[in-house]
Amino acid sequence: MIKIICQSTLPLKYEKNILKYSKYLLHSLKINKGLNIIITDNEQMRKLHKKYCKDDSPTDVLSFHSYGIDNFLGEVIVNIDFAKKESKKRKISLEEEVYRYITHGVLHILGYRDDKRNLKKIMWQKQEELLRKYLNE
DSSP states (O other): OEEEEESSOOOHHHHHHHHHHHHHHHHHTTOOSEEEEEEEOHHHHHHHHHHHHSOOSOOSEEEEEOTTOTTEEEEEEEEHHHHHHHHHHHTOOHHHHHHHHHHHHHHHHTTOOOSSHHHHHHHHHHHHHHHHHHHTO
16 A cells, blocks of 8 residues: 655645556556655755754655565655755656655665665666656556
């Protein structure tokens, strides 16, 4: 089961589309576990980033594995304020940017890393492949 939790204002159509994309993503990755997707804002994300990463600035996405909880993959926390700014800068839809963050978070939960150049390339290729496949359907 995928649960969307909005801690920030988000139109209902976005929630439905995020749910649809998340189902596609887990299916494509052959994952049959639950996932929470939390939509939050800059201020809350800054607090979480400071608490868990010791960085007192907002970030785009955080993810947490559910270690030890059966049938539950984890949580992906998306910063909607960051996504709005980035989507305008990149001239893409807000939804596409949010999907990118969700994909990035899920890949981190699955063990993908982006802290070294070669690992980042692998992760980002997988991320963009999944995103492109969905957007081109």
